[in-house]
Amino acid sequence: MKAPHIVRRKIVQHALSFVSAIILALVIGLAMLALDGFALKDVINSAFSSTFASSFRFANMVSRMIIIILVALAAAIPFKAGIWNIGGDGQLAVGGFLTALAGFYIIGLPPVFHVSLAILAGMFGGALWASISAYIRLKFNANEIVTTIMMNYLAVLLTGYLVNYPFRAPGSSNAETSLIRESAMLTRMLPLSNLSSGMYVVLAAFLIICFIDWKTSWGYEWRVLGANDEFARYGGVKDKRMRFLSMIIGGALAGLAGAILVLGVNHKYMLGMGGGVGFTGVLIALIAANSPILILIVSMIFAILQSGMIGLESKLGVATEYSSILQSVIILLVITRSQAWSSISNLLTRRSLHGKHD
Amino acid sequence: MTLAIETHQITKLYGDTVANDHIDFSVIEGHIHAVLGENGAGKTTLVKILFGEEMPTEGEIKIFGKTVTIHNPAEALDLSIGFIHQHFTLVNEFTIAQNFALGIEPCNNLFFCDYDTVNKKVKNILDMLEMPLKLDVPVGSFSVEERQIMEIGKALYRGAQILILDEPTSVLTPQKIEKLLDILRKLRQEGKTIIMITHKLEEAFSIADEISVLRKGVLVATLPHDRVNREQLIRMMVGEEPLITLKKEDHPFGDALVQVRNLCVNNYDNRIVKNVSFEIHRGEIFGLTGVGGNGQAELVEALIGMRPASEGDIRFDGKSVVHWDIQKRRLSGMAYVPENRIERGAAVSLSILDNLVMGHHYLPEFHQGLLLKYKNLQSFARDIIKDFEVVASSLEINAGSLSGGNLQKLIIGREFSLNTPFLIVAYPSQGIDIRTTKYVHSELIRRRDTGYAILLVSGDMDEIFNLSDRIGVMYSGELVAITKPEEINRFELGQYMVGSRRNC
Numbered sequence: 001m002k003a004p005h006i007v008r009r010k011i012v013q014h015a016l017s018f019v020s021a022i023i024l025a026l027v028i029g030l031a032m033l034a035l036d037g038f039a040l041k042d043v044i045n046s047a048f049s050s051t052f053a054s055s056f057r058f059a060n061m062v063s064r065m066i067i068i069i070l071v072a073l074a075a076a077i078p079f080k081a082g083i084w085n086i087g088g089d090g091q092l093a094v095g096g097f098l099t100a101l102a103g104f105y106i107i108g109l110p111p112v113f114h115v116s117l118a119i120l121a122g123m124f125g126g127a128l129w130a131s132i133s134a135y136i137r138l139k140f141n142a143n144e145i146v147t148t149i150m151m152n153y154l155a156v157l158l159t160g161y162l163v164n165y166p167f168r169a170p171g172s173s174n175a176e177t178s179l180i181r182e183s184a185m186l187t188r189m190l191p192l193s194n195l196s197s198g199m200y201v202v203l204a205a206f207l208i209i210c211f212i213d214w215k216t217s218w219g220y221e222w223r224v225l226g227a228n229d230e231f232a233r234y235g236g237v238k239d240k241r242m243r244f245l246s247m248i249i250g251g252a253l254a255g256l257a258g259a260i261l262v263l264g265v266n267h268k269y270m271l272g273m274g275g276g277v278g279f280t281g282v283l284i285a286l287i288a289a290n291s292p293i294l295i296l297i298v299s300m301i302f303a304i305l306q307s308g309m310i311g312l313e314s315k316l317g318v319a320t321e322y323s324s325i326l327q328s329v330i331i332l333l334v335i336t337r338s339q340a341w342s343s344i345s346n347l348l349t350r351r352s353l354h355g356k357h358d
Numbered sequence: 359m360t361l362a363i364e365t366h367q368i369t370k371l372y373g374d375t376v377a378n379d380h381i382d383f384s385v386i387e388g389h390i391h392a393v394l395g396e397n398g399a400g401k402t403t404l405v406k407i408l409f410g411e412e413m414p415t416e417g418e419i420k421i422f423g424k425t426v427t428i429h430n431p432a433e434a435l436d437l438s439i440g441f442i443h444q445h446f447t448l449v450n451e452f453t454i455a456q457n458f459a460l461g462i463e464p465c466n467n468l469f470f471c472d473y474d475t476v477n478k479k480v481k482n483i484l485d486m487l488e489m490p491l492k493l494d495v496p497v498g499s500f501s502v503e504e505r506q507i508m509e510i511g512k513a514l515y516r517g518a519q520i521l522i523l524d525e526p527t528s529v530l531t532p533q534k535i536e537k538l539l540d541i542l543r544k545l546r547q548e549g550k551t552i553i554m555i556t557h558k559l560e561e562a563f564s565i566a567d568e569i570s571v572l573r574k575g576v577l578v579a580t581l582p583h584d585r586v587n588r589e590q591l592i593r594m595m596v597g598e599e600p601l602i603t604l605k606k607e608d609h610p611f612g613d614a615l616v617q618v619r620n621l622c623v624n625n626y627d628n629r630i631v632k633n634v635s636f637e638i639h640r641g642e643i644f645g646l647t648g649v650g651g652n653g654q655a656e657l658v659e660a661l662i663g664m665r666p667a668s669e670g671d672i673r674f675d676g677k678s679v680v681h682w683d684i685q686k687r688r689l690s691g692m693a694y695v696p697e698n699r700i701e702r703g704a705a706v707s708l709s710i711l712d713n714l715v716m717g718h719h720y721l722p723e724f725h726q727g728l729l730l731k732y733k734n735l736q737s738f739a740r741d742i743i744k745d746f747e748v749v750a751s752s753l754e755i756n757a758g759s760l761s762g763g764n765l766q767k768l769i770i771g772r773e774f775s776l777n778t779p780f781l782i783v784a785y786p787s788q789g790i791d792i793r794t795t796k797y798v799h800s801e802l803i804r805r806r807d808t809g810y811a812i813l814l815v816s817g818d819m820d821e822i823f824n825l826s827d828r829i830g831v832m833y834s835g836e837l838v839a840i841t842k843p844e845e846i847n848r849f850e851l852g853q854y855m856v857g858s859r860r861n862c
Contacts, residue, residue, distance in 0.1 A: 216728040217719050224712065228705035234664065234696060235716035236685030 050311020088278025095255025126255020440513025
């Protein structure tokens with residue numbers, strides 16, 4: 001499967017600007033740490049070793065990465081179609097909760113079917129949650145940025161109530177459901193690590209999204225809707241239907257993230273298990289310009305940064321805030337870089353034209 | 359004889375497109391200078407450079423003999439250059455005085471501005487322009503031509519000695535055009551220098567002292583108006599290729615493909631289209647005209663399905679389509695070339711391919727279920743580019759990088775190649791060069807001759823008279839006349855357009 005040529009050229013441009021932004025951000029980050037009195041050698045060492053020193057650590061980084069990919073796609077698909085989805089966290093929570101219920105209450109199924117069913121429950125939950133905001137937007141024209149964010153709070157409060165009272169694990173003092181049945185658990189790729197066979201599900205989901213984006217009329221109509229919705233409507237695109245569809249696909253992806261967290265990592269729904277990753281997804285979708293390939297790359301970089309930071313924190317006592325600062329610097333640089341890059345490419349073409357004149 | 363403007367070797371590049379190629383352009387003080395050229399010839403770029411909206415890549419500008427660099431419109435105004443845009447830049451809710459003095463109000467303190475002084479000055483200017491307008495009502499309540507002249511007044515208020523007008527007559531009726539030209543003559547008497555960009559040879563001839571012709575970014579020539587004739591000018595504008603002249607044969611029409619019955623269209627509580635009835639037969643071009651804003655746009659939108667009809671019926675090929683959505687109507691055999699190319703006719707940030715695919719991607723030869731057959735689409739797109747002579751280096755460049763004329767050819771190519779029996783074509787030659795216009799016209803005739811039903815919406819009298827088999831005129835939301843081009847003259851058509859006469 002190959003992306004259309006124009007997509008590839010844009011990816012290259014974006015990737016170039018992104019890489020230079022990352023390097024610049026790392027230089028700034030290291031400079032800050034150096035000013036703070038840390039030895040750069042130690043910093044680099046422990047940051048690296050916390051991700052790459054063992055297969056266990058690497059697996060945990062990958063497990064972090066696949067969740068980020070899902071929530072980034074959850075934001076990017078609706079963005080493409082010109083509708084905002086800031087509700088990844090809520091969709092993840094509802095999806096995760098429904099997955100936990102399916103994992104606990106369904107008994108006696110063979111693992112393959114049980115896992116599939118639980119995953120579907122999670123995707124359904126995310127899609128359902130997203131569909132509410134989408135419906136309100138498309139029917140009553142209420143701003144979806146507001147409604148998706150509000151739905152995040154609602155999801156947290158609703159699942160919070162449910163896991164505190166009706167569905168709290170017997171005897172547990174935490175806000176969490178009972179452990180799911182063994183038949184619903186995803187196999188861990190490495191003992192004790194967070195990485196499960198859910199990574200194959202994510203890989204499949206990623207490929208399907210790439211396929212939809214590049215090769216199908218859905219991807220095409222989303223692209224046109226995002227670029228100029230009046231043109232899309234004029235051409236006969238059913239704008240509301242396509243936007244609704246993009247939103248529930250986004251919701252399903254966030255719900256899938258919740259399902260993977262429940263079935264592969266925690267084996268139960270815990271309140272706040274997403275840790276606000278949905279918002280990271282929104283940022284990544286923005287800096288990756290909604291391109292699935294770039295989302296893959298950016299998610300990996302963010303996952304490495306985050307696990308590197310955890311290493312710095314535990315080994316050297318570097319404040320965790322550095323991680324957020326570094327991520328913010330990257331975002332700022334990428335956004336300014338894309339502008340700078342187009343100026344640079346303009347300069348280059350101008351020079352080549354002048355060459356012809358002389 | 360002093361020169362108001364003199365440019366030396368002005369060159370402007372957009373990416374790898376040369377918009378202006380080493381232009382030496384000079385305008386004599388106190389003269390009217392017309393700039394002619396096809397679309398994409400670089401006229402607008404040149405004047406944008408003079409007004410500081412664009413910076414030249416190379417070259418030098420002298421204003422009244424002084425070499426200057428104009429970074430932005432404010433600096434241009436300081437050099438007494440005023441620019442009258444094609445679109446209006448007035449605040450509709452403000453009075454004339456508030457508009458003219460916007461940003462430069464003579465204020466006594468933080469809160470109170472002295473609009474009496476402004477009004478006095480405004481009144482002087484309006485008197486000179488022979489426009490006795492009310493000073494205490496919002497600008498939005500004035501007509502299009504009044505606002506057009508107000509734009510000139512605003513530039514004068516701000517001290518402009520050199521006025522640049524970008525196709526000032528494109529929104530005006532013939533009677534009003536004459537009025538505007540009179541005003542420009544008057545301004546010339548007052549010693550102002552005027553540069554007018556236009557597509558219309560007649561205007562250039564009737565008013566200009568000098569005429570410059572641009573072609574493909576190059577200044578072909580600047581000539582005094584009495585030393586050049588139409589023939590020469592056209593040749594300079596389009597190059598050496600011969601112009602195609604239109605020949606329309608009479609032929610019998612087929613059945614009524616489109617039947618509109620008592621159609622009404624509302625915008626909120628406003629009835630914009632009132633009880634309109636007409637039909638269009640196979641093999642017929644129905645020319646719909648009228649002064650802009652009299653319901654033509656809304657009628658078209660109701661036909662294609664972008665706007666709901668509030669009453670009445672639209673029958674297409676015998677079936678009532680009034681409740682169908684756009685996609686269903688298109689698939690049943692309608693295509694539409696819209697009047698606003700950039701907002702509606704294209705997605706300028708997407709590739710040419712993406713722009714050409716729209717609408718075709720529903721057709722069975724281009725998809726299999728959800729899967730789009732990009733190979734077929736690409737070869738189809740290449741065919742359109744070739745058949746409709748769109749000048750583009752590849753299918754992957756953004757549609758926004760095409761010139762207006764090329765974008766129009768792209769849109770027409772996309773819509774025409776749907777091969778639908780009914781075509782809605784709105785203002786096809788607006789802002790388009792002569793050659794493309796001729797091409798579009800001959801395409802329309804060709805399709806008419808092969809039995810298409812065509813609704814041509816236009817404000818251009820030549821276009822309406824030359825192409826239409828029947829002419830419908832809209833005024834204030836009503837279809838006030840249906841007639842044939844051979845049965846009326848321009849003056850009568852003008853009377854229908856301004857509502858002083860009707861025949862149905």
